[in-house]
Amino acid sequence: xxxxxxxxxxxxxxxxxxxxxxxxxxxxxxxxxxxxxxxxxxxxxxxxxxxxxxxxxxxxxxxxxxxxxxxxxxxxxxxxxxxxxxxxxxxxxxxxxxxxxxxxxxxxxxxxxxxxxxxxxxxxxxxxxxxxxxxxxxxxxxxxxxxxxxxxxxxxxxxxxxxxxxxxxxxxxxxxxxxxxxxxxxxxxxxxxxxxxxxxxxxxxxxxxxxxxxxxxxxxxxxxxxxxxxxxxxxxxxxxxxxxxxxxxxxxxxxxxxxxxxxxxxxxxxxxxxxxxxxxxxxxxxxxxxxxxxxxxxxxxxxxxxxxxxxxxxxxxxxxxxxxxxxxxxxxxxxxxxxxxxxxxxxxxxxxxxxxxxxxxxxxxxxxxxxxxxxxxxxxxxxxxxxxxxxxxxxxxxxxxxxxxxxxxxxxxxxxxxx
Numbered sequence: 001x002x003x004x005x006x007x008x009x010x011x012x013x014x015x016x017x018x019x020x021x022x023x024x025x026x027x028x029x030x031x032x033x034x035x036x037x038x039x040x041x042x043x044x045x046x047x048x049x050x051x052x053x054x055x056x057x058x059x060x061x062x063x064x065x066x067x068x069x070x071x072x073x074x075x076x077x078x079x080x081x082x083x084x085x086x087x088x089x090x091x092x093x094x095x096x097x098x099x100x101x102x103x104x105x106x107x108x109x110x111x112x113x114x115x116x117x118x119x120x121x122x123x124x125x126x127x128x129x130x131x132x133x134x135x136x137x138x139x140x141x142x143x144x145x146x147x148x149x150x151x152x153x154x155x156x157x158x159x160x161x162x163x164x165x166x167x168x169x170x171x172x173x174x175x176x177x178x179x180x181x182x183x184x185x186x187x188x189x190x191x192x193x194x195x196x197x198x199x200x201x202x203x204x205x206x207x208x209x210x211x212x213x214x215x216x217x218x219x220x221x222x223x224x225x226x227x228x229x230x231x232x233x234x235x236x237x238x239x240x241x242x243x244x245x246x247x248x249x250x251x252x253x254x255x256x257x258x259x260x261x262x263x264x265x266x267x268x269x270x271x272x273x274x275x276x277x278x279x280x281x282x283x284x285x286x287x288x289x290x291x292x293x294x295x296x297x298x299x300x301x302x303x304x305x306x307x308x309x310x311x312x313x314x315x316x317x318x319x320x321x322x323x324x325x326x327x328x329x330x331x332x333x334x335x336x337x338x339x340x341x342x343x344x345x346x347x348x349x350x351x352x353x354x355x356x357x358x359x360x361x362x363x364x365x366x367x368x369x370x371x372x373x374x375x376x377x378x379x380x381x382x383x384x385x386x387x388x389x390x391x392x393x394x395x396x397x398x399x400x401x402x403x404x405x406x407x408x409x410x411x412x413x414x415x416x417x418x419x
Contacts, residue, residue: 019193023260026194027201034205044203047264050196053189054270059144061182061273063156065290068179070160072172080285083242084292084400088300089336091238091392095230095302096335099309100328102226108219108314110373147269150298153291186273193261193274200264216377219314223381226306227388231255235302235392239399243406250398254278254391262390263383268297271390278394283413284401292400296393301339303385304352307374308335312356315370321360334359350374 014022033043135143136154143151163171232251239247257278262271272294279289309331316323323331338352353374354367374381402412 015191019191019257022194023197026196026198027264030198030201031205033198034202038206040202041206044199044206046195047197047199047201047203050189050193050199051265051267051270054265054273055147055267057182057186057189058269058272059147059152061186061276062152062290062294063140063144064175064179064182065276065286066153066156066294067160067163068172068175069287069290070157071163071167071175080288080400080404081292083403084288084397085295085299087238087242087396087399088296088392091230091235091396092300092302092305092339093332093336094234094238095226096305096309096332096339098230098234099226099306099335100313100332102222102229103310103313104328106218106222107317108222108310109318110216110219110314110370153294153298157291183276187277190274190277197261197264216373219310219373220377220380223307223310223377224384226310227303227384230302230306231259231388231391235395239395242399242403245402245406245412247395247399250395251391254395254398255387257281258394259387259391263387266382266386268301268386268389268393271386272297275390275394279397282394282398284398288401289397292397293393296397297390300393300396301389302392303388304339305332305335307350307381307385308338308352308356311350311353311370311374312360312362315353315357315362315366316360319362319366321362323360327360331356331359350378 030043033040037043135148135150138148138151140151140155142148143155163175167175236247236251239250258271258275261274262268265271275293275296276289279293280286312331312335313323313328334356338355350371353371354364357367357370358364405412
């Protein structure tokens with residue numbers, strides 16, 4: 001057997017194994033290598049390459065898919081689009097309520113020492129909304145380069161609608177082919193996810209100790225507990241009330257196939273291609289999910305709302321500020337709106353904590369020390385937060401689609417039989 005045949009058979013065997021099983025193998029190998037050879041820093045390069053490739057291709061994928069979908073499609077953004085936006089917002093609001101309730105039941109205090117630093121800290125909801133609007137009309141090429149999905153969505157929608165009325169069928173077919181080509185590249189990258197996960201796990205295991213569990217264990221437990229409650233109870237309940245069907249097959253599949261990779265990439269934006277791939281497996285309408293998934297990576301921020309609310313109330317407890325129920329409810333709305341403005345990158349929600357702290361008159365220097373604590377526990381907190389956010393993007397996109405199918409009398413897919 002020559003070398004070419006050997007590698008061809010090796011690739012064939014690699015592809016024949018379930019992607020989830022391959023990812024789990026990469027996870028275990030990365031953890032073992034992180035413990036045995038922590039000095040082999042070059043192994044972390046696999047993770048950097050994987051995340052870098054996802055972040056690079058995701059803006060291009062969103063841009064071409066939205067343009068193609070709007071230019072070639074019919075009136076696809078019907079009631080399903082309104083449904084998915086409503087689900088995103090309700091889910092984020094309920095997540096912040098869960099966080100407030102958890103903080104009242106299990107109040108936390110912080111050890112404040114060194115303040116964090118940041119270039120831009122939002123000072124109020126007005127500034128957050130202003131930034132969102134300005135990002136919409138930012139230079140489209142700059143938005144693609146910088147991964148600003150509000151701008152990408154806005155300009156892709158404008159161009160898609162413009163081309164819908166004036167472009168020939170040949171041009172529209174060309175746009176569709178470009179979108180399919182970019183989607184194929186995404187599938188190639190996702191197929192190499194096990195190597196990326198191995199590198200990411202190796203880096204985490206080899207560089208992070210156990211201090212986050214000893215110094216901030218209770219705070220971390222509260223954050224993760226709230227996120228798990230939303231992922232396994234609140235979001236499934238919202239899905240059940242919408243569909244009147246058992247939501248857990250869909251919930252667990254989204255957590256397994258979207259949440260797992262998001263846990264390690266720690267970026268909702270980087271996980272967009274993974275979510276696009278899962279939507280295709282679920283049989284969802286591409287014209288729909290090509291818009292709702294990147295939108296979800298921007299406004300569906302359950303984990304971010306939980307982080308903002310829990311950390312803010314912990315700061316209030318630390319400095320002795322008494323928070324009553326009406327103020328806590330206001331915090332829930334502020335956390336929801338603030339979370340929608342959080343960037344889809346690792347630690348994006350932490351920089352909105354000072355804005356929420358200002359509601360209770362907590363000084364900026366204290367608030368920035370809270371942000372510093374957030375970065376310390378971010379190894380676990382941000383990973384779980386991103387897994388919750390990203391898996392919810394797919395789940396609610398599917399719920400909105402399935403609701404339409406039920407209205408039309410269509411059979412819902414058997415998730416166990418889908419590849």
